[in-house]
Amino acid sequence: MRVRFAPSPTGTLHIGGARTALYNWLLARGQAYGPDGEAGTLVLRIEDTDRERSTPENVEQILDALRWLRLDWDEGPVFQSERAERHREVLGGLVESGHAYHSNATADDVRAYKERHGSERGFRGEDESSGAIRLRVPSEGETIFDDVIRGQIRFANSTMDDFVIARADGSVLYAFANLVDDLDAEITDVVRGEDHISNTPKQLLILEALGIEPPRYAHLPLLHGPDGRKLSKRHGAASVQELREAGYLPEAVDNYIALLGAGFAADEEFFALDELARRFRLERVSKNPAVFDERKLRHLNGRWIRELDTDELTARLEEFTGRAGLRDAVAISEEKIQTLAEFWPLVGFLFDGPADDPKAFAKVIASDGGVECLKAARDALAGAEPFTVENVEAALREVVEARGTKPVKVFQPVRVAIAGTTISPGIFESVVLLGKDETLARIDQALEHAA
């Protein structure tokens, strides 16, 4: 089995494109678990023939996103723009055999034709000596294919235009270049987005003119935004790069986008890439479009964060934040974060000093006996020796006991004094990590501020 992923570098890699890449990858890698035990081959092709919009930066960004997602390919990247000669060669053969012809017909001419012959009738042009090249589409019969996901799909030839396959300057159009490249790469299974369904009969017709057997086709449902439209940049974090910057792990992104369009088990959804590959069945991919829901991604991301061991998570977080020496802070906060982006707001106070949150200060310290509790806590902490989590906890609980109050009345003022906010990792762990001197200094500062 040979499959391919063929993005065009006219922008960043979209999660829709990422999912197409992922499904192709799963299909190829999943073959290793099949009857013949041999993995398929994934070919990467860059369809950069749109000179206006394709850029080297986009190419690099796409390759980068694929690598980040851990989706490796076996061949390529092949650049479509470098294959123009071959495209012309195949095109020439088609003109020579009479399956394609030159035509100067414009879009207006096509419209006029339909007005005369009926809107459901495909355009048929005149053979001319110059102009664009159109494929001669038969007026009888149907073009039929068995989509692996959707079953049989049929198009009446009479409704299809003699479509343009090459410009007047001889450069070929997308559907044609795409087909020739798949042909030369010996692609056996074309797995692509549903927006290509109407391209398929065109490519089938070209294949027929060429006398070549078609590959299998599978058209994936599209991904929609919350508004029900095809997902685009307008829908928030729509690109892989944006998800990465938002603090999502590649494991979670792979896991989540795999779920958008297929069920991998009746009662479980948490799967690593290799498990997804083992379970993936192209025939079982759903037919209807899915809405990208970041909340579920967040949930899966949280599970993946807790799945990583502390060392690995530390490495990810140090890369994400650009800071070093984070392991201890990671150890006391890994249970609490859902994304990498949530880490620093939670533990930054350990490194950069307390946050400035007047509301928290007013509510917790500057009211209702907060100052007294904080003073008592300060004294208790000063006496804790050695300054361990156990001793700190014991010291603070003694204060609670002595004052006959609730734990929260003592712990929260300490929290706000050292962190500046009401939200932080466990208070004993935080205090110990900060160290006795720094903790007492911050408490003194808070008391001073309250006075």
Added chain:
RNA sequence: GCCCCCAUGGUCUAGCGGUUAGGACGCCUGCCUUUCACGCAGGAGAUCACCGGUUCGAAUCCGGUUGGGGGUACCA
């Protein structure tokens, strides 16, 4: 307009002729508890888009309607 695809709770899905329509996210209520999360235990939420047909029996098969989506370029 024309061609094509699709339709299970708000969202993603399981289901493939006989189920109390299962799971996940989200939401609500408890528990845990030092804040926030996590975790655990419950709960609300679906006339399986609608209509007709086939069948003893339909979410499951067929047809139509409606709704949504995609395509319709000398773009990719």
